[in-house]
Amino acid sequence: MPIRYLTADAVRDAEHAAGDLLANGTLMRRASHGVAQVVIDELRRTGGCYGRQVGIVVGAGDNGGDALYAGAALSRRGVACTAVLLAPDRAHRAGLAAFGRAGGRTVETLAGGLDVVIDGVVGIGGHGPLRPAAAEVFGQLTAPADGGPVVVAVDIPSGVDADTGQVHDPAVRATVTVTFGAPRNAHLLAATQCGRTVTVDIGIDPTGTDGDTLSSLTDDEVAALWPVPAPADDKYSQGVVGVIAGSARYPGAAILATGAAVSATSGMTRYVGTAADDVVSHFPEVVAARSLADAGRVQAWAVGPGIGTDDDALELLRDILSTDLPVLVDADGLTLVARHPELVDRRAPTLLTPHAGEFARLTGDELGPDRLAAVRDLARRWGVSVLLKGRITLVADPDGAVLGNDAGSSWAATAGAGDVLSGIAGSLLAAGLTPARAGAAAARVHAHAAELAARDAPIGASDLLAAVRPAIRALRRGHPTSATRVP
Numbered sequence: 001m002p003i004r005y006l007t008a009d010a011v012r013d014a015e016h017a018a019g020d021l022l023a024n025g026t027l028m029r030r031a032s033h034g035v036a037q038v039v040i041d042e043l044r045r046t047g048g049c050y051g052r053q054v055g056i057v058v059g060a061g062d063n064g065g066d067a068l069y070a071g072a073a074l075s076r077r078g079v080a081c082t083a084v085l086l087a088p089d090r091a092h093r094a095g096l097a098a099f100g101r102a103g104g105r106t107v108e109t110l111a112g113g114l115d116v117v118i119d120g121v122v123g124i125g126g127h128g129p130l131r132p133a134a135a136e137v138f139g140q141l142t143a144p145a146d147g148g149p150v151v152v153a154v155d156i157p158s159g160v161d162a163d164t165g166q167v168h169d170p171a172v173r174a175t176v177t178v179t180f181g182a183p184r185n186a187h188l189l190a191a192t193q194c195g196r197t198v199t200v201d202i203g204i205d206p207t208g209t210d211g212d213t214l215s216s217l218t219d220d221e222v223a224a225l226w227p228v229p230a231p232a233d234d235k236y237s238q239g240v241v242g243v244i245a246g247s248a249r250y251p252g253a254a255i256l257a258t259g260a261a262v263s264a265t266s267g268m269t270r271y272v273g274t275a276a277d278d279v280v281s282h283f284p285e286v287v288a289a290r291s292l293a294d295a296g297r298v299q300a301w302a303v304g305p306g307i308g309t310d311d312d313a314l315e316l317l318r319d320i321l322s323t324d325l326p327v328l329v330d331a332d333g334l335t336l337v338a339r340h341p342e343l344v345d346r347r348a349p350t351l352l353t354p355h356a357g358e359f360a361r362l363t364g365d366e367l368g369p370d371r372l373a374a375v376r377d378l379a380r381r382w383g384v385s386v387l388l389k390g391r392i393t394l395v396a397d398p399d400g401a402v403l404g405n406d407a408g409s410s411w412a413a414t415a416g417a418g419d420v421l422s423g424i425a426g427s428l429l430a431a432g433l434t435p436a437r438a439g440a441a442a443a444r445v446h447a448h449a450a451e452l453a454a455r456d457a458p459i460g461a462s463d464l465l466a467a468v469r470p471a472i473r474a475l476r477r478g479h480p481t482s483a484t485r486v487p
């Protein structure tokens with residue numbers, strides 16, 4: 001099953017559906033137990049619990065209640081716990097009593113030398129940035145990388161919007177975020193702010209909610225859907241992809257996109273364009289033609305990187321989009337679509353793959369902080385699938401369903417990386433995957449390839465291309481790169 005992310009409303013619905021478990025406080029006790037367990041694991045990794053120091057920042061709602069109960073559990077393990085109450089009159093009463101009974105102390109401000117700080121300021125009830133009192137407490141902390149405490153956020157790092165993932169300023173930056181029942185949108189959309197996310201089972205059923213979905217494919221799911229030739233397959237039966245990219249003058253995009261298509265699936269890759277000679281000299285297996293009239297049949301097209309935006313390019317794009325084949329449109333192709341949106345008024349599967357700048361060109365508006373709503377809106381209005389690029393890739397279908405992928409690192413932010421993505425996703429479209437699955441699976445392999453190639457040093461798109469095949473291999477063998485998150 002894909003990992004499903006919930007909005008705050010969907011979380012509340014799932015909690016209410018739990019009935020007595022919510023009313024009698026069982027859900028909160030389970031949640032706080034999960035938080036305490038994560039803190040214990042952190043402390044154990046670095047020497048054990050007894051005599052260690054944990055600071056807790058407590059807001060006015062149930063998020064603070066979770067943190068206080070967790071503090072009580074930690075105090076009983078011999079951890080010295082101190083809590084700053086941001087709103088002493090409104091702190092969770094039963095949680096505060098339990099904290100006090102277990103030996104926890106309330107203080108005006110956090111002392112130095114803490115091992116862990118728990119962020120219980122706000123969770124799904126939060127709006128806007130950290131307010132000044134909380135901002136002051138967190139502003140005084142030394143970053144974990146400089147020897148400061150590990151920050152464990154309860155449910156959501158405070159100051160991060162649960163539904164949009166908008167990171168307000170200021171906001172808590174967590175090392176670990178502990179959430180309950182199912183991850184929230186923010187855990188994908190603001191993954192870097194959340195650090196590692198741990199989802200604790202508290203006995204709610206998060207699957208019963210309807211409406212627009214946000215999900216992500218697991219590595220196993222991507223591995224399972226990757227096209228593999230069957231005994232009866234031949235070079236045609238697996239889906240032939242046609243790449244239209246680059247030019248004789250600028251062959252780079254042609255080579256990167258076509259090379260990626262060759263690496264991503266078996267079968268056949270065709271190329272159409274004036275860089276045909278360059279492409280074939282790099283990849284002799286590509287069947288290349290200089291014009292569409294000379295190209296053979298394909299099952300999907302990937303068109304746009306480096307094709308230019310002149311009348312010839314427009315006519316070519318128009319011809320491709322007037323077929324009934326799946327088409328991926330990227331880069332210059334998107335600039336043309338922005339000028340002529342009627343081009344994508346078609347029935348066959350269409351996948352647009354803009355980065356933020358191209359997205360703004362398509363919509364006429366700057367991409368705001370709510371990337372999820374923006375990509376969903378464009379997909380819905382135009383009746384196409386839209387893959388919005390970046391550290392967090394989002395692929396929206398016209399029906400509102402969105403698949404996301406956190407790249408885990410940002411090494412792919414390099415010129416030409418998008419051409420590689422086009423080739424991978426185009427070949428998956430040709431193999432028969434839906435645009436959303438093709439886009440999301442391509443983004444995942446692309447991200448793994450970036451990490452494999454980079455290994456902590458900068459890469460170019462050629463390195464990324466060379467790592468596409470090893471990334472697929474590692475994924476299919478069940479040991480992809482450890483997705484270490486780096487800023």
Ligand SMILES: NC(=O)C1=CN([C@@H]2O[C@H](COP(=O)(O)OP(=O)(O)OC[C@H]3O[C@@H](n4cnc5c(N)ncnc54)[C@H](O)[C@@H]3O)[C@@H](O)[C@H]2O)[C@@H](O)CC1
Pocket residue numbers: 015022027028029031032059060061062063064066121122123124125126127128129130131134154155156159180
């Ligand atoms: N309802 C339940 O049974 C469960 C709730 N849980 C916890 O409860 C949380 C939700 O609790 P609440 O609905 O009480 O809401 P929160 O505790 O998330 O936040 C609401 C409070 O924070 C204040 N606030 C909002 N924005 C703020 C900001 N920017 N700065 C400072 N204060 C701000 C509000 O005025 C309000 O008093 C979840 O995130 C989760 O941690 C968990 O214990 C699981 C079970």
Ligand SMILES: Nc1ncnc2c1ncn2[C@@H]1O[C@H](COP(=O)(O)OP(=O)(O)O)[C@@H](O)[C@H]1O
Pocket residue numbers: 331355388389390391392393407409410411412413414415416417418419420421446
């Ligand atoms: N900060 C980032 N972290 C991870 N991946 C990124 C980041 N920025 C961009 N990418 C990925 O790198 C690729 C860049 O594509 P694009 O912007 O079209 O570049 P180009 O046109 O130079 O090929 C996309 O796959 C995108 O998702």
Ligand SMILES: [K+]
Pocket residue numbers: 063119120121122123153154155156157158
């Ligand atoms: K929090």
